[in-house]
Structures are given as structure tokens and as C-alpha cells.
Amino acid sequence: MLSPCLIVDDHEMIRDTIGLMAQALGIKSVITAADGAEAISKAYHEEPKLIITDLQMDPIDGLEMLRLMRSGRYHLRHDTPIIILTANASQAVISECIRYDVDAFMVKPVKKQDLENRVKQLSKQTKAKKPPKFYFEMYQSDPAKSTDFEHNGAIVFTEEEQQKIEGINEPQGEAQPGLTSKEPSMPSPKGESKDRKFIRWQEKYTVGDPSLDESNKQLLSIINDTYEAIAYHHEDETKTDFEALAQRFRDYIDTHFQLEEDILEARTYPKYKEHAAIHQRLARQAQYVLLQCQADPELYRSEFFKFLRYWWIHHVVREDTQYRDFLLQGP
Numbered sequence: 001m002l003s004p005c006l007i008v009d010d011h012e013m014i015r016d017t018i019g020l021m022a023q024a025l026g027i028k029s030v031i032t033a034a035d036g037a038e039a040i041s042k043a044y045h046e047e048p049k050l051i052i053t054d055l056q057m058d059p060i061d062g063l064e065m066l067r068l069m070r071s072g073r074y075h076l077r078h079d080t081p082i083i084i085l086t087a088n089a090s091q092a093v094i095s096e097c098i099r100y101d102v103d104a105f106m107v108k109p110v111k112k113q114d115l116e117n118r119v120k121q122l123s124k125q126t127k128a129k130k131p132p133k134f135y136f137e138m139y140q141s142d143p144a145k146s147t148d149f150e151h152n153g154a155i156v157f158t159e160e161e162q163q164k165i166e167g168i169n170e171p172q173g174e175a176q177p178g179l180t181s182k183e184p185s186m187p188s189p190k191g192e193s194k195d196r197k198f199i200r201w202q203e204k205y206t207v208g209d210p211s212l213d214e215s216n217k218q219l220l221s222i223i224n225d226t227y228e229a230i231a232y233h234h235e236d237e238t239k240t241d242f243e244a245l246a247q248r249f250r251d252y253i254d255t256h257f258q259l260e261e262d263i264l265e266a267r268t269y270p271k272y273k274e275h276a277a278i279h280q281r282l283a284r285q286a287q288y289v290l291l292q293c294q295a296d297p298e299l300y301r302s303e304f305f306k307f308l309r310y311w312w313i314h315h316v317v318r319e320d321t322q323y324r325d326f327l328l329q330g331p
Contacts, residue, residue, distance in 0.1 A: 002050035002081065002122060004029035008039040008062070009054040009085065014108075018052060021112045025119055036060025040068060043076055050122065052106075054085045055093065063096060070100045071139045072132030079129040081122045085110065086295045094295045098288060100135060103127050105294035117243055121250075127287070156288045165310045198227035199312065207320045208327030209263055215256045216316055222248050223308045230301050242300035246290055249308070253283055260320075267331065269323055282315060 005027045009015045012034075019030040031046050033039035035057040043051065051069070055062040062084055072078040084097050087108040097105075103126055104118045157165065201220055206213050222245055229241040257279045264272045289307045293299045 001026055001028070002119060003027045004031050004046055004048045005050045005052065006031045006033060006039060006042055006046065006048035007052045008033045008036065008057070008065070010034050010057045014054070014110075018110055018115065021110070021115050022052075022119075024112070025116055027119070036062060036065035039065055040074060040076065043069065043080070044074060047077060048080060050081050050083070050119075052083045052085065054108075055087075055089055063093060063100075066097060066100050066102060067135070067139050070129070070132070070135035072136065073139075078132040078135065079126075081126045083118055083122075084295070089295060094292060097295075098291050099138070101127055101129055102291065105291060107295070107297060114243070117247070121247070156285050161285075161310075164314060165306050168306055168309045168313065197224045199223060205317060205321070206324065207316075208324035212256075212260055212263065212320075215252070215259055216320070218248075219252055219256070219308075219312065219316065222252065223305075223312060226300075226305050226308060230305060242293070242297060242304070246293065246300070246304070249286070250290070253286055257283065263327075264323065267327065269326060271323070275319075275323070278315070278319060282311065286311075 005019075005022050007015050007018050007022070007030060009018070009032075015032040015034075019032060022030055027050070031042055031048060033042050036053070037060045039051070039053065040060065042048075053062040053065060060068075066082055066084065068074070069076050069080060069082065070078050081103040083104045083106055084102050085108050086094070086105050094105075103122055106114050106118060199220055201217055205216065207216065226242075226245050229245065261272070261276055261279065264275060269275070286307070289299075289303055293304050
């Protein structure tokens with residue numbers, strides 16, 4: 001369990017409330033700090049297994065504390081899981097947090113279910129961290145050089161990919177009545193039929209292996225359920241829907257990539273290494289988008305949905321189907 005947990009906020013009531021929530025989730029030891037400076041001291045002496053911190057504090061804010069922690073300054077443990085609390089944070093600040101490998105975001109006011117989701121996520125697997133020297137070199141550089149498309153110094157989305165995501169269209173023949181290329185239609189009245197699908201499975205999507213097809217059908221289900229959550233549910237009904245959909249997408253990435261790479265490697269697919277490299281890039285891009293959505297849940301309706309469509313069209317339909325004939329040839 002992620003204990004002790006250090007909670008950092010300049011409002012005592014918020015610290016106490018989150019502390020009680022954390023203890024209710026089984027985190028036995030809770031430490032608190034009123035600002036980043038006090039938090040750094042307590043992180044050094046108490047060695048917390050999890051830090052939950054607000055962004056806006058004086059004299060050291062949450063972003064600066066994250067940068068110091070990751071850089072290994074003052075002999076701090078650089079790979080401690082860190083959750084950032086956000087409230088109307090700018091895209092530039094969110095991007096900088098992601099660049100320094102923040103593990104998760106939560107929107108204020110924090111709800112117990114949101115905290116439980118993050119704790120489960122981090123208990124299952126925390127983000128891999130680079131050596132402290134990597135972050136320290138970034139720390140010494142001008143942070144203004146970071147952009148929305150950078151993550152750990154590597155390009156997350158090239159300009160070409162970003163244009164494809166912005167202008168994404170459904171696969172040929174899949175457009176639904178009333179949909180635009182950017183997002184689904186306006187929510188429909190309650191009680192309306194929900195049997196419409198954004199994309200329906202067709203045999204032309206097969207990649208030549210039944211187990212991989214079944215796995216890709218799970219992705220299709222996530223896409224269709226995301227469409228349904230946007231198009232058919234009222235906003236107050238979809239707050240937890242998107243959290244669950246995001247977790248399903250994480251699980252899909254973990255299981256699908258492993259299954260696909262095992263099959264391609266076992267069959268000695270000639271472009272196996274190139275395809276595995278594509279997986280690494282996609283996983284990094286997905287992590288970036290999911291963190292953005294945690295920081296600003298409104299982005300589930302736009303960036304998350306666009307990225308799912310991008311993944312289906314440009315990876316499954318256009319890249320995965322390239323090895324279909326190879327797999328259909330048999331061992």
C-alpha cells in the first residue's frame with residue numbers, strides 16, 4: 001500500500017479531508033504539509049510512498065516541487081509517485097507536469113471515488129522514471145522550451161500526427177447520421193434508443209489472427225461506449241463513465257500489445273521490431289492524452305475520443321492489417 005502518504009495543500013481543511021479519504025482507503029499513515037517547502041523537508045525525513053500535492057502554493061508550488069523531486073535534489077527519492085491536484089490549471093502547466101513524469105492528476109474538489117481510482121491505478125503500476133540526471137538536465141534548461149507535444153524530451157505527436165488527429169474521420173462507410181469529424185452529435189433525450197454504434201466490426205478489419213481480432217473488438221467496444229457516453233448521456237451522468245473507459249483503454253493497451261508482440265515474434269514477422277517500436281510510441285502518446293484528461297476531464301469528450309479514433313484508423317486499420325496476409329499464410 002502507498003503508505004505513508006504526504007498531502008500538500010495550503011488549505012488545512014483540504015489536507016484533512018483528503019487525509020481522511022486516504023485512510024478510509026487503507027493508507028494507514030498520512031503526513032501533511034502546507035506548502036512545497038515544508039513538503040520537501042518532510043519528503044526527505046519521512047520518505048513517503050505517495051505524494052498528493054496542490055499546484056498553487058507559496059513559496060514553492062506543486063510544479064516546482066515535482067521538478068525538484070524528479071531531479072533528485074536534496075537527496076530526495078526521485079521516483080516517488082506524485083499526484084497533482086488541479087483547478088483550472090493552464091495547458092502549459094499541465095504539459096510541464098507531464099514532462100516531469102507526474103503519475104496522475106485529480107481535479108479539485110477531490111472526491112473519494114477519484115482518489116480510490118488513482119490509488120488503484122498507482123498500486124497496480126506506477127510510471128517508469130528516468131534517472132535523476134535526465135530530469136536535472138531538464139531542470140537546468142529553460143522550462144518555457146517545452147511544448148504541448150513534448151514528453152520527456154521526445155516528441156509525443158508530430159505535426160503530421162496532430163493534424164491527423166484534429167481532422168480525423170471515421171473509416172470509409174462508418175459515418176453515422178448527424179456526426180461531424182470532430183465529435184459526436186449533441187446528447188439525445190433520455191429514453192432514446194442506444195443501439196447505434198460509432199463503428200461496427202466488419203471482416204475487412206481482421207488482422208489474420210482470431211485472438212487479435214477479439215482483442216481489437218474490445219477496443220471497438222471502448223470507442224463505441226465512449227461515443228455513447230458523449231452522445232446519449234447528460235454531462236452529470238458521464239463523470240465516472242469516462243474514468244472507467246480510460247481504465248479499460250489502459251488494460252487494452254497492456255494486454256493487446258503483449259499478445260500482438262508475442263504472436264508476431266513467434267511467427268518471426270519480418271517487421272516485428274518496427275511494429276514493437278510503434279507500440280512504444282502509441283503507449284507514450286496514450287499516457288500523455290490520459291493524463292491530460294485527468295487534469296481536465298472535459299478533454300475526455302474531445303481529445304480522448306479523437307485519439308481513440310486515431311488509434312483505430314491509423315494503427316489497427318492501416319498498420320495492423322499490413323501483417324494480415326503474413327499471418328493468414330499459417331506457420
